[in-house]
């Protein structure tokens with residue numbers, strides 16, 4: 097399994113494998129145009145400070161992207177070394193580079209203008225940081241009680257270390273970005289914002305789930321809804337069990353192990369749920385189509401009605 101983050105000696109070994117290609121195909125696969133070859137070269141030269149600068153000059157949220165980007169499809173998937181041996185694990189290198197960086201706002205010269213941003217997800221926060229760098233006073237509105245949007249509510253803890261979200265909060269504070277959380281804005285509220293601000297940025301992001309095309313059922317709750325609800329509650333209730341089971345597929349191997357997990361799940365605590373998610377496999381959970389086969393099996397095997 098691919099490492100998510102390297103330690104310093106692993107990072108150096110991996111960086112030394114990089115060919116520093118003249119036309120780095122890894123960069124063609126990066127949707128935000130990271131200067132991958134150059135930050136790996138800086139690592140190879142044992143210049144971590146330069147590597148950090150190259151990474152953060154191009155991406156304010158590199159410490160998050162390094163953890164959650166689909167690297168296999170992007171940089172890693174496009175590395176030239178896929179044709180020979182193992183591709184360079186760009187994500188784990190980026191995670192190493194960004195994991196200890198002291199995230200700090202630069203000196204800001206205020207320009208007296210005000211901007212409202214609707215949505216405290218990655219797009220809203222990135223826009224806010226860029227605007228602060230140019231001296232705008234920025235206020236972000238969000239319906240939820242924490243910043244981060246999909247990073248806080250849509251990605252399970254095993255994919256994104258909560259420490260990364262704490263770093264994000266600290267960064268937002270350091271940039272002196274004003275927050276109005278727990279504030280749901282209707283269309284007319286957004287229109288009214290135009291009266292109090294010089295500009296309004298709408299960055300509402302991925303709040304809607306994709307339609308799975310498998311029809312409607314009370315037992316089918318969309319993945320983003322489940323994750324949002326889960327991340328919003330500290331203790332799962334018995335009815336949440338229905339959601340969990342509805343969202344986790346039980347491939348044959350996993351099913352054989354699932355009796356123990358089931359006992360844990362019925363305790364309905366956060367730890368058990370996370371354990372379960374960790375032991376399932378990325379490609380298989382959230383495959384709702386299994387629900388109709390799985391639920392009856394669980395009900396008959398355990399004598400429960402879900």
Ligand code: SF4
Nearest residue numbers: 114115117122175176
């Ligand atoms: S394509 Fe692979 S080998 Fe070439 S610069 Fe990018 S990471 Fe290095």
